[in-house]
Amino acid sequence: MPKIVDHxxxxxxxxxxxxxxxxxxxxxxxxxxxxAAEAGWSPSALRHxxxxxxxxxxxxxxxxxxxxxxxxxxxxxxxxSREVVQRMLEELLPLDRQRVREAEVWLLLAAxxxxxxxxxxxxxxxxxxxxxxxxxxxxxxTGVQPADEAATARLHALLDGLTLxxxxxxxRMPPHRIRDLLAAHxxxxxxxxxxx
Amino acid sequence: MPKIVDHxxxxxxxxxxxxxxxxxxxxxxxxxxxxAAEAGWSPSALRHxxxxxxxxxxxxxxxxxxxxxxxxxxxxxxxxSREVVQRMLEELLPLDRQRVREAEVWLLLAAxxxxxxxxxxxxxxxxxxxxxxxxxxxxxxTGVQPADEAATARLHALLDGLTLxxxxxxxRMPPHRIRDLLAAHxxxxxxxxxxx
DNA sequence: CGTCGTGGTCGACGATCTTGGGCACGGGCC
DNA sequence: GGCCCGTGCCCAAGATCGTCGACCACGACG
Numbered sequence: 001m002p003k004i005v006d007h008x009x010x011x012x013x014x015x016x017x018x019x020x021x022x023x024x025x026x027x028x029x030x031x032x033x034x035x036a037a038e039a040g041w042s043p044s045a046l047r048h049x050x051x052x053x054x055x056x057x058x059x060x061x062x063x064x065x066x067x068x069x070x071x072x073x074x075x076x077x078x079x080x081s082r083e084v085v086q087r088m089l090e091e092l093l094p095l096d097r098q099r100v101r102e103a104e105v106w107l108l109l110a111a112x113x114x115x116x117x118x119x120x121x122x123x124x125x126x127x128x129x130x131x132x133x134x135x136x137x138x139x140x141x142t143g144v145q146p147a148d149e150a151a152t153a154r155l156h157a158l159l160d161g162l163t164l165x166x167x168x169x170x171x172r173m174p175p176h177r178i179r180d181l182l183a184a185h186x187x188x189x190x191x192x193x194x195x196x
Numbered sequence: 197m198p199k200i201v202d203h204x205x206x207x208x209x210x211x212x213x214x215x216x217x218x219x220x221x222x223x224x225x226x227x228x229x230x231x232a233a234e235a236g237w238s239p240s241a242l243r244h245x246x247x248x249x250x251x252x253x254x255x256x257x258x259x260x261x262x263x264x265x266x267x268x269x270x271x272x273x274x275x276x277s278r279e280v281v282q283r284m285l286e287e288l289l290p291l292d293r294q295r296v297r298e299a300e301v302w303l304l305l306a307a308x309x310x311x312x313x314x315x316x317x318x319x320x321x322x323x324x325x326x327x328x329x330x331x332x333x334x335x336x337x338t339g340v341q342p343a344d345e346a347a348t349a350r351l352h353a354l355l356d357g358l359t360l361x362x363x364x365x366x367x368r369m370p371p372h373r374i375r376d377l378l379a380a381h382x383x384x385x386x387x388x389x390x391x392x
Numbered sequence: 393c394g395t396c397g398t399g400g401t402c403g404a405c406g407a408t409c410t411t412g413g414g415c416a417c418g419g420g421c422c
Numbered sequence: 423g424g425c426c427c428g429t430g431c432c433c434a435a436g437a438t439c440g441t442c443g444a445c446c447a448c449g450a451c452g
Contacts, residue, residue: 159357
């Protein structure tokens with residue numbers, strides 16, 4: 001049998017090349033050609049590992065989502081306190097330049113999901129992670145198990161809305177303001193759960 | 197001097213043609229060529245009224261935003277009650293097929309704003325309208341003048357987050373659920389403002 | 393009635409993603 | 423050790439997109 005390469009490793013390598021391009025030049029530069037050049041291959045080589053550009057974007061997005069999940073499960077291990085919950089959710093928000101760039105890719109995929117059916121279904125997994133984080137936060141802050149479904153959905157929407165505003169108006173929505181608004185919402189959740 | 201046409205009228209006509217295409221075939225079909233064909237002109241003719249595609253999108257988006265504003269200032273004229281505020285904000289949410297399509301264009305512009313500087317600044321006006329609506333709602337529900345700034349920003353983020361989720365998971369976020377979640381948030385605002 | 397600027401079309405350019413055909417390399421088998 | 427054939431990879435072309443430049447036509451003004 002012929003030459004054998006580790007497909008999973010190659011896919012991870014290509015995703016890493018894409019993130020290098022995105023971090024350095026922005027999401028606008030994330031073209032198939034530039035990513036291939038960054039990785040040192042021809043554009044056609046990408047097709048052996050990602051049939052379409054959307055697949056590459058989704059794969060790369062899932063990768064950073066998994067990293068974020070790792071960050072906040074590490075946080076959660078220290079115990080489900082109020083501060084831990086806040087830091088956990090902050091891991092999902094674009095509070096530094098790198099995560100702003102990641103959020104740009106997320107937004108690009110959201111827009112593409114309106115057109116590309118493949119992006120639509122695979123995006124679902126991505127923000128299921130955010131939903132679960134919101135669920136955990138609500139459950140911890142209100143002390144109710146299972147977490148209130150409506151409160152979870154509202155927190156989830158708030159997180160994505162804050163992300164969107166951070167991208168659209170970075171001047172009006174600097175990191176500390178995002179943190180404050182999130183804290184205000186979490187405060188209300190705590191009050192609602194423990195009215196005493 | 198040569199032939200004279202009403203530029204503003206022509207621009208409105210082109211925007212109307214674009215919305216016909218979007219309503220019928222989705223935002224993915226909103227290409228320069230298809231819009232020109234819908235309007236009955238050559239693609240180059242658009243350039244006399246919109247230098248770039250982004251300009252057309254922004255203009256068309258501003259048009260429907262103005263319509264929405266008209267709808268809810270009509271509502272507001274009946275008096276700033278709790279029900280009026282809810283209906284006013286519901287005008288801004290994708291609760292029917294037509295406004296889902298409008299929200300798709302909004303999302304497309306948001307993604308494009310990450311790349312196209314022209315889209316970025318002009319998008320600002322668009323969601324300033326949403327921000328003002330949120331401000332009015334907060335002021336009415338809490339009975340505090342001027343409206344609490346943080347509460348306004350949170351409501352604004354919630355509105356955009358709900359819109360996003362309605363687009364990404366229409367099955368998990370049907371219209372009545374959007375309404376319920378909004379109502380829950382408005383209830384909390386009322387309680388916070390009038391604790392007695 | 394002539395002029396010239398505006399309105400409009402055609403064609404082309406550059407960039408994009410995607411696809412098909414072909415070359416090379418190298419591991420398995422005799 | 424030498425031959426196969428399948429995998430990996432590239433080149434070039436196709437399709438579609440937004441944008442631009444050159445050109446034609448019409449019509450209002452002088």
